[in-house]
Amino acid sequence: MEKVKCLIIGSGPAGYSAAIYAARAGLNPVMYTGPQPGGQLMITNDVENYPGYPDGRQGPEMMEDFKKQALRFDTEIRNEMIIKVDFTGPVHKAWSDSGHEIHALTVIIATGASAKWLDIPGELRLQNRGVSACAVCDGFFFRKQEVAIVGAGDTAAEESTYLAKICSKVHLLVRRDEMRASKIMQERVLNTPNLIVHWNTEAEEVLGDQGVDGIRIVNNKTGEKSELAVTGFFVAIGHKPNTDIFKDWIKTDDSGYIIAHPGRTHTGIDGVFACGDAQDKIYRQAVTAAGTGCMAALDAERYLVESGQ
Ligand code: NDP
Helix, strand or coil: CEEEEEEEECCCHHHHHHHHHHHHCCCCCEEECCCCCCHHHHHCCEECCCCCCCCCEEHHHHHHHHHHHHHHCCCEEECCCEEEEECCCCCEEEEECCCCEEEEEEEEECCCEEECCCCCCCCCCCECCCEECCHHHHHHHHCCCEEEEECCCHHHHHHHHHHHHHCCEEEEECCCCCCCCCHHHHHHHHCCCCEEEECCEEEEEEECCCCCCEEEEEECCCCCEEEECCCEEEECCCEEECCHHHCCCCCECCCCCECCCCCCCECCCCCEEECHHHHCCCCCCHHHHHHHHHHHHHHHHHHHHHCCC
16 A cells, blocks of 8 residues: 555646646645546647647647646656555545555546547548547648538537638538537537538548548438548547546536536545546537646645645
8 A cells, every 4th residue: 555645647738737736735646647647638630729838739749748747846656557446535546457456545537538439430540630629629631621520509500610720621411300509509510601511421431542432321221321521530529538437426418527616626526626628518629638637737736735734
C-alpha cells in the first residue's frame, strides 16, 4: 500500500494540466495514465485551435509536450490503469490493474470520454485520414470539400451546421425518419441550404485507400444502396464518459457524465474532484479540459489546506 497526497486518474489535457498545477503546488501528484495515455488527442492529427501553438501541432506531439511539462515538475507518471476505487473513508482508496493499492488524500478524476464509433468497414483504417469524430477539431481540413456526418442528436446537428459553413456540401445521415436533436437545432439543420439530410439512411462502409474517397450508404426502409463521393466522414453518435468505476460513489447523469458542483470541480465527496470530458458533455475541447484540470488541482490544494492535511 502506498500513501499519496494527490492521485490523478487519466492523462489527457485535463489530467496533465492538473498534474502541472498540483506538482507546482507541492502535492507530489501520482498519475495513472489509463489505457490510452494522452487521451483523445492521441487519435487526432493536427490541433490548430489550442492557443499558444500558432502553427498547430500534431495531437500526439502536443500530448508529449504536456507530459514533458508535468515531468519537469516531478509528477510521477505510471502507464497503468485504476480499475477500482473506494471513496467511503476520509482517505480515498484506489487499486491499479497490477494490484497496487493507493491511499490518496485527494483524487482528481480526469478519465475523459471516448467517442462512439459505428464499427463499419474502413472506419478504423481511415481514422485520421478522413474519418473523424470531431468536426470542430478536423472540419477545417475539409474546407470547400464534400463530407458526410452520421448522427441525429444535438452534437450531429451542431457539427453538421458547423461543417456546412466550411464545406461545399454536407450529407447528414439519420438512421430514423426523425432526429433526436432539440427543435431549434433541427430547424437550423433543415434551413441550411448546403446541408442535405438523408432520412432512414445508414453508412455501411467507408471507401478509400490512403484517404476517404466515398462512403457506401443504404436506405434501411427500401434497402436501396448507393455511394456518396465524400472526402471526409464524421461520426457524431455520442460519447461515453469513462466513469464506470466511480458510479457507485459519485453522482453522474443518465449518460454517465460526473455531475460536479456548478462552476467548480467538487464531486460531492470531500477531496475528490472531476475535470475534463468526464464531466463535460457540452464543450469537450482540449483547452476547456485543460482549464478544468487546472481548476481541479487548485481545488485539491485548497481542500488540503482547509482540512489541515
Ligand atoms: P445523443 O446520444 O443525444 O445522440 C446520439 C445520436 O446518434 C442519436 O440520434 C442516435 O440515433 C444516433 N446514433 C447512435 N448510434 C447510431 C448508429 N449506430 N448509427 C446511426 N446513428 C446512431 O448524443 P449527442 O452527442 O448528440 O448528445 C449528447 C448529449 O449532449 C445530449 O444530452 C445533448 O443534448 C447534449 N449536447 C448539447 C449541446 C448543446 O446544448 N449545444 C451540443 C451537443 C450535445 P437515434 O436517435 O436513432 O437513437
